[in-house]
Amino acid sequence: MQLQQESEALKRTMQPRHLIMLSLGGVIGTGLFFNTGYIISTTGAPGTLLAYAIGALVVWLVMQCLAELSVAMPETGAFHVYASRYLGPATGYTVAWLYWLTWTVALGSSFTAAGFCMQYWFPQVPIWIWCLIFCLVIFSLNVVSTRFFAEGEFWFSIIKVITILAFIILGSLAIFGVIPLKDGSPAPGLAHITSAGWLPHGGLPILMTLVAVNFAFSGTELIGIAAGETKEPEKAIPLAIRATIARLIIFFIGTVFVLAALIPMEQAGVEKSPFVLVFEKVGIPYAADIFNFVILTAILSAANSGLFASGRMLWSLSKENTLPSYFSRVNKRGVPLAALSVSMLGGLLALCSSIIAPETVFVALSAISGFAVVAVWLSICASHFMFRRRHLQSGLSADSLIHRAPWYPWVPILGFVLCLIACVGLAFDPSQRIALYCGLPFVALCYGAFYLTKILKQQEPEHVAE
Template identity: 50%
Template sequence: MQPSHSPNDASHQGNSAPLKRAMSTRHLVMLSLGGAIGTGLFLGSGEVIAQTGPVGAIISYFLGGLIAYMVMLCLGELAVHMPVSGSFGEYANKYIGPGTGYMITWLYWLTWTATLGTEFTAAALLMQEWFPHVSMWIWTVIFAALVFILNISSTRMFAESEFWLALIKVVTVIGFIVLGLMAILGFIPFHGMEHAPLFHNLTAQGWFPQGLFPIFSTMLIVNFAFSGTELIGVAAGETEDPAKNVPKAINAAIWRLLIFFVGTIVVISALLPYQQAGLSSSQVSSSPFVTVFAYIGIPYAEDIIRFVIITALLSAANSGLYAASRMMWALSAKKQLPQVFSKLTKSGTPIVAIIVTMFGAIPGLLSEQFAPETIFKNLLGIAAFTMVIVWTAICLCQFNFRRQWYKSGHKASDLRFAAPLFPITPILGFVFCVITGISMTQDSSMLPGFYSCIIFIALCYLSHFVFYKNKSSN
């Protein structure tokens, strides 16, 4: 017998108990910022500047923000119209096809499960710089336990913890941009320089010292930096009044991220020669943030930034475990996984889905024995590529949804939230995401991750075909 659903239920899929609507706009915005501000900004930004040069990096991040904004507008329209947990999989199922819906749900689960590995690995590497005699796997277990507890407590507790974890990094980024601009304009000293550098470093080596190609080859890193914004869509099913809160959160999050990312790149590029911005291979904490803070003269700059990056990584892992477990819950609610995966605790969290997703941290545990940086880069590549596929699907879903909407005699004005400039927005978002995905093949170190993703996608379609064949024959 199907349970009855109130309009406030998180899903209309006849699961044993609905997820609770416990999130406000404040939680949604910070969930989105928390998912996005992590390794991509604190560690990846220097890499992009080193490869593309300062002006190229600013263009890359601006383009990345524009792509993210187009995708989020498409997602906003779908999430307001159909606010369910496990959102993209549900939209792909309805507006592309059941096989693709199944694949996207699993792929998004893989995105965040792989990311869990990168976050725990990077956080453990950073802790080892403070405590070199403590084994990396001990830190990985401690961090995994902390994130696990925050996730199983309750949706409200998770949202609240994510709000404060994300706030630490937001305050750091704002402080970095403000102090950096003061140094650029000569209001505070910078590394013994008597004259304000202004923006000399931006073009000191020419506008595009490595040519234009690196702008496109680094797009995957840049897009990964903006990944996490789509968490708003996952959380729509657990949000109070999604029609009002989701569009507000999307606009607030994207504009803040653009200012944070582009502002950060401008500050780093103006203050440091671009060759100095990239990471050295030996230490993760040789982040451009540390260098700039140290040159400004802030005491314990390295320790402060290390602490902030660790909280950033834990915040991103916290968001990731939340997102991946909701995908598993959605598959179970549609009876594409055993019912045990949609089992909820009294506080409304999918306990079995959370436990199984935690096994995604295993690569982090292995990384001490097998080159941590190789594992880190490959996991990052898998997470970035799978994210791009999900974004591509979101654009296609919105395009198909809107065409169906018009065919059924409705107008755009009938929607509670309509993405502007249809069909340009979904088409451009789709094309840019495809180009970004293809760019992964240009980096030989990312090819193992690329092939792994292709095989995973093929296995998803194959298992869906077998599952439905068996189901129909039974």
Template identity: 50%
Template sequence: MSIGQGNGTQLQRAMKSRHLFMLSLGGVIGTGLFLSSGYTIGEAGPGGAILAYLIAGLLVFLVMMCLGELSLVMPVTGSFQAHATKFIGPATGFTVGWVYWMSWATTVGSEFTAAGILMQRWFPDTPIWIWSALFVVLLFSLNALTTKGFAETEYWFAGIKVMAVILFIMIGGAAIFGLVGMGDKPAPLFSNFAGDGGLFPNGFTGVFITLMTVIYAFQGAEVMGIAAGETEEPEKNIPRAIKTIVFRVLLFYVLAIFVLSAIIPYKEAGLLESPFVTVFDTIGIPYAADIMNFVILTALLSVGNSGLYASTRILYSLSQSGMAHSIFAKVSKRGVPLYSLIVTLAFALLSLLTSVIAAETVFILLYSVSAIAGTLAWMIIPLSQFNFRRQYLKEGGKVAELKYAAPLFPIVPILAIAMCLFIFGFTAYDPAQRTSFFIGFGFVAACYLYFHFIHSKKREQIPPIANENAS
């Protein structure tokens, strides 16, 4: 089906079921697991880290169920931005759209530098900016050609990450029980879980402090909803992806954290740049550091690829709903919103520049917004679903007639919203995260004020959001 026939805003339903599955799975397996997991274990302890990932996994499951229902009611490219506009209000749609766009665009910029730094392990004499520029051209080309080209690339990026995690769990699990040697060290079994400090050396406070970091590691799953407008047979593929994604992500994350916690004492884990490299080195895997360097590089490019796609489509959606210039809704002959892509990439590179030129002002602002954007989106999704379902039932709609219905209404959306509010509350409570919290929500408030006092004057010119699933 084409979208907006004849007006130059057509997107193509080019993503297949396997693309959608890998996009949502690969989006949450990234540097948050490969690099930040050591910090989580160090702060929360072995049991605390596992509990933090279980709590975050539950939140992901609740949010994805709500998103699945909305994505089949309105299978539009803008996803939760469009849903928020219709079911909560234009001001909320405007705010969450721009905050989320800025968050992903900023993240994309940082991935380019991080990827360039990783390349220096193999090419120490080549300047970082050359590799960064090469990756910019690569990801821009992948996103500018066709949606299918982006999806196929992300499929293989995600496949590499998934295989790396599976192999790590298998080899690390064997090492725990002494089936694989660890040099002169005995098999650890479960000694780290019963050793110094036990399961929760810092109490439950350590768990709560790390929750925002863990939530950030899971963010990216919602990209599945953004892709709904370009997915073949969304009524079949989206429910299938929801049913499998959460279980498999939890399986990967929780088992990986369990293996890391069993092999590396929690006091040492927090000091490691990549605990995965340490485990492979301890076991004696040849070229362990090079293997993980390649996997982490793949993870960075995958995040950059997904982020560029997500932020481009959000800007496209904002344009379609009259909240950004109309030029961003125009697409190329290949069905790609090229103007949105170019501006998003330009902002990504500009945000990268601020890490050097305005690190103490603009850069802090951008990353403070990024820190809360994903969780804000996760709170908006169940709130939109709650409002939709309540309105749907009030108008005489039957749940059985929905293509996909989140179960246990209204418990699921209310619990998801409450969990997000709790995470925000503890983020404000933690002195280390308090500044980012207030700066981030200060920007959110500024977006609301801008909409009400400036943008609302143009409200009568904002067209209704079309259902892109209409042929």
């Protein structure tokens, strides 16, 4: 009985502003600040803009599905609960572990990216030392309380939003010569966008980088994770989703446009944030240092959101009796300490990657995390399709739903198809193909583990009886 009370002790303390900033905090991080450089170097400027436009469409479709599900069933760790009910228990179990993998691996890539930022100032200090320090900081922020976490993430995210807006404004002024470039060269205007051609390597790189784009957008679905800890979810969730999507489209498309205009394709990459590259070019004193610091806080903020999400997913799995009850225990402040501790193992990946080959492993970690989140988005679209179908088959009308996604069934179908295409694109990129080599066996392992656990549970009473 005590365990049950402890497992239900997560508190509804989040408000719409917390949800919006939690989602933005998860999104505006490693993917935008570092992966964008990789995408520009692979697809060229026009291809990057097109890839991000497709990514924005995918996010809008998935979030419309999630909004309807979350308002109808506001639960912590919601994705796998929906998948269990409408796609089958084994799929729900797999979705939960995939989402845990998304953010646990993302912790590794986030801490590695934070190490890159610190090497801008301290090039002689190994990246793994910074990774270890940041592991301790982020873990400490998460174990105090949910309200403390939410307030901290709210202010972290405000800093990021202000920074993105400042970047778009200052970058635009530099593009057209209002702010001079540091080396005295003329303002590039829009020349860099088409300097290598509209699609220098054809259309295939856009397909190859869709998962990287989706990884950059991952975090929007954190609104669904926090639904069970939100006041008045029927009002807060749709408001938060609308506000988040609008901001993301402005921030991402505007940011990518500025980056594409100021950074030639051949200079982009992941070893240094493209944001820092831009402000090394602009003649504003200490601009690169300031933005490097802000990028560092943004990446750590995204890691903060990621640890929150992965810990809640383990908590939810335990509550569904697919993990030991130990993981659903919370302390007196309502924090699932055991679940957070195990999820923090992803941070250790950063220590390994920073020692082996930071640039190479960073892309691989991002690809694995991107594959996992796109697989979760697939499940959200499929769950919404089945939820609405069963709702209508039961004799109820769509008007009886408190919140409903538009244009059913085309929204979930198109979202599912685009996510599937993104996964297929991984097979064409050697640097990201490892995501399929790791992700597909991981999915098979999850299904196998579910059925094995089910068989063992069925045999357990017979063993006791003997």
